[in-house]
Amino acid sequence: MYVNLRALRLLILLNDGMYHSVNSLAKYFRCSLASIYFLVIQLQKYNVDVVNIDGYGIRLNKSIVWLDAELITRYISIESEKLELRLFDIIDSTNNYFISQLKRNTLIKDLTSVAVAEFQTNGRGREGRIWRCGFGNGLLFSICWRFEKGVSNLSGLSLVVGIAILRVLRSYTIQNINIKWPNDILCNFHKLAGILIEIRGEVCGPSYAIIGIGINFNLSKSIIPLIDQRATDLSSLTGDLINRNQVLGRLLSELYNVLDEFAYYGFSYFKKEWISYHSYEGCEVDLIFPNGLAITGIVDGVTDDGAICLLTLEGKKSFNVGNIAIRSRIH
Numbered sequence: 001m002y003v004n005l006r007a008l009r010l011l012i013l014l015n016d017g018m019y020h021s022v023n024s025l026a027k028y029f030r031c032s033l034a035s036i037y038f039l040v041i042q043l044q045k046y047n048v049d050v051v052n053i054d055g056y057g058i059r060l061n062k063s064i065v066w067l068d069a070e071l072i073t074r075y076i077s078i079e080s081e082k083l084e085l086r087l088f089d090i091i092d093s094t095n096n097y098f099i100s101q102l103k104r105n106t107l108i109k110d111l112t113s114v115a116v117a118e119f120q121t122n123g124r125g126r127e128g129r130i131w132r133c134g135f136g137n138g139l140l141f142s143i144c145w146r147f148e149k150g151v152s153n154l155s156g157l158s159l160v161v162g163i164a165i166l167r168v169l170r171s172y173t174i175q176n177i178n179i180k181w182p183n184d185i186l187c188n189f190h191k192l193a194g195i196l197i198e199i200r201g202e203v204c205g206p207s208y209a210i211i212g213i214g215i216n217f218n219l220s221k222s223i224i225p226l227i228d229q230r231a232t233d234l235s236s237l238t239g240d241l242i243n244r245n246q247v248l249g250r251l252l253s254e255l256y257n258v259l260d261e262f263a264y265y266g267f268s269y270f271k272k273e274w275i276s277y278h279s280y281e282g283c284e285v286d287l288i289f290p291n292g293l294a295i296t297g298i299v300d301g302v303t304d305d306g307a308i309c310l311l312t313l314e315g316k317k318s319f320n321v322g323n324i325a326i327r328s329r330i331h
Contacts, residue, residue, distance in 0.1 A: 004039070004042045006029065006039055007039045007042035007043055007046075008089060009029075010025070010029070010036075010039045010040075010043065011043055011048060011060075011064070011135070013025070013028070014050070014058065014059055014060045015060060015063050015064055015066075016063075017059060017060065017063050018059060019053070019056045019057040019058065019059045020057045020058050020059065021056075021057040021058075022036050022037070022057060022058065024057075025057075025058065036058075040052065040058065043135070044222070046090070046119050046134065046135040047119075047132070047133070047134030047135060047137070047220055047222055047223045048060065048134055048135045048136075048220065048222075049061035049062060049134070049220040049221055049222055061220070061221065062137075062218055062220065064118075064135070064136035064137075065136070065241060065243060065244055065245070066118075066136065067087055067116055067118060067136075067244060067245060067248070068245050069085055069087055071243075071245035071246075071249070072085060072116075072245045072248050072249045072252075073085065073249065074245075074249065075245065075246045075248070075249025075250055075253075076249045076250075076252055076253050077249075077250070077253040078252075078253050078256050078257070082111065082112060082256065083111065083112050083113075083114055083252060083256070084108055084111040084112070084113045084114065085114050085116070086113065086114065086115045086116070087116050087117075088115065088116070088117040088118070089117070089118050089119070090117065090118065090119045090120075090121065090135075091115070091117045091119075091120055091121070092120065092121050092122040093120050093121075093122045093123055093124055093212075094115040094116065094117050094120065094140060094141055094142035094212060095124065095142045095196060095198055095210050095212040096122065097115050097142070098113065098115060098142055098144040098208075098210045099198065099200070099210060101113070101144070102144075102200050102208055102210075107144065112143060112144065112145060112146075112256065113143070113144045114141060114142070114143045114144075114252060115141060115142050115144075116139075116140065116141040116248065117140045117141070118135055118136050118140075119133075119134070119135040119136070119140075120133070120140055123140065123214065124196060124212070125194055125196055125214075126183060126194075126196060127290060127323075129228070131194065131196075131214050132223050132226050132227050133214060133216065133219070133223065134219070134220040134222065134223045136218075137216070137217060137218050137219055137220050137223065137233075138214055138215055138216050138217050138218075138219075138233075139213070139214070139215040139217060139244050139247060139248055139251075140213075140214050141212075141213055141248065142210055142211060142212045142213070143210075143211045143213075143252070143255060144208055144209070144210050144211075145208065145209045145211060145259050146206055146207075146208055147201075147205065147206060147207050147208070147209060147263055148205050148206050148263070149205045149206075149207065149263070150201065150202060150203045150204045150205040150207055151199050151201050151202070151203060151207045152203060153205075153266070154199060154207065154209060155267060155305035155306050155307075155320075156262075156266070156267025156270075156302075156304075156305050156306030157197055157209060157211075157262065157267070157306075158182050158183045158195050158197050158306070159179075159181070159182060159183075159267060159270070159274050159302070159306045160258055160259070160262045160267060160270050160274075161183075161195050161197070161211055161213070161255065161258070161259075162179045162183065162184075162185060162195060162274070162277075163179075163258060163270055163273060163274055163277065164251065164254040164255045164257075164258040164259075165185055165193055165195075165213065165215070165251065166178070166179060166185060166277055167254055168247065168250050168251045168254050169185065169192070169193075169215075169234075169247075171250075172234075172238065172242060174187065174234070174237050174238060175187075176188050177192065178277050178278065178279035179274065179277045179278055179279060180278070180279050180280060180324070181278060181280065181299075181302065181308045181324060182306065182308070183195040183196070183197075185215075186279050187232050187237055188232070189230065189279065189326075190230045190231055190232035191216075191227075191229055191230065191231045191232070192215065192216055192231075192232055192233070192234070192237075193213065193214060193215040193216065194213075194214050195211065195212065195213055196211075196212040197209055197210065197211050197212070198210045198212070211255075213251075215234070215247070216231060216232065216233035216234065217233055217234050217235060217241075217242065217244055218233055218234070218235040218241060219231065219233045219235075219236075258270075266304075266305075267304060267305060267306050268304040271301075271302060271304060274302065274306075275301050275302060278299070278302075280299045280324055280326060281299050281300075281301070282298065282299060282300075283298065283299050283326050283327070284296065284297070284298050284326075284327040285297065285298075285299055285310070285324040285325060285326050285327055286324070286325045286327060287308065287310060287319055287322040287323070287324050288322055288323050288324075288325060289321060289322045290321060290322070295310065295312060295317075295319075296312065296327070297310030297311050297312040297317070298310065298311040299324070300316060302318075303318050306320075307319055307320045308320075308322075308324065
């Protein structure tokens with residue numbers, strides 16, 4: 001993938017939060033003024049908030065805390081030798097990266113691989129949705145986990161991943177963080193994080209789960225209008241810029257332990273905890289299916305394989321697909 005290295009160098013230079021005149025930048029890069037404006041346009045394509053004020057110059061609206069492999073490893077509580085960490089400035093999609101690696105059979109055996117990116121040009125969510133996040137404004141990563149069991153035995157995996165994320169984020173004393181079935185992390189019913197899981201493997205095993213996770217840390221002004229639902233970020237919730245390296249290190253440790261337990265016990269082991277975290281438990285909702293049809297009911301837990309349970313006019317039913325939209329709160 002083509003990456004404009006000069007644009008990244010400019011981003012690093014502007015990260016001091018100071019104004020830089022276009023003339024001084026052109027002198028630094030030994031290029032024309034027009035070239036500097038071109039680099040600014042490139043940064044804007046990465047959804048970087050660049051402020052350009054006549055008479056003052058150019059600066060970033062928000063500074064970036066860069067991802068650092070050494071710092072991430074410092075916060076990992078499991079043996080770091082179990083993980084292979086790969087950092088990218090720009091990539092099309094961390095999930096796509098592992099899909100390609102599996103096709104080429106180039107993953108390192110006996111290691112759990114993790115790919116982390118500052119920016120994705122083709123970030124994806126469920127059902128083909130676009131995941132939007134500016135350069136350095138979020139935590140965008142995928143973990144490729146090998147299961148000895150077959151694809152059919154991985155039901156409820158996205159719910160278990162949600163538990164791991166919630167455990168870590170709640171440790172930062174943020175109020176009202178919960179889960180929305182099947183794969184969203186919400187705060188006050190605004191989306192804070194999402195999960196996309198893609199499975200590759202055999203019916204009888206082994207199988208690989210490519211677990212993509214996106215967490216909003218410090219959304220830029222330019223990206224917020226592009227998001228197709230109500231969203232929030234950790235910076236807004238805490239009033240501070242939480243260190244992404246610390247969160248990632250702690251989250252990788254939690255994920256490693258949770259996935260290890262899931263491989264042995266399955267989702268039923270986590271079911272009670274998950275229900276206690278569900279934002280819509282006891283709520284009247286519409287469950288909207290991919291074909292546009294919907295069913296109304298009151299959320300009444302989940303099954304042992306992670307299907308959502310609804311109390312409907314026809315009785316209690318469970319569903320494995322769909323998106324829920326709240327109607328009213330029952331209790």
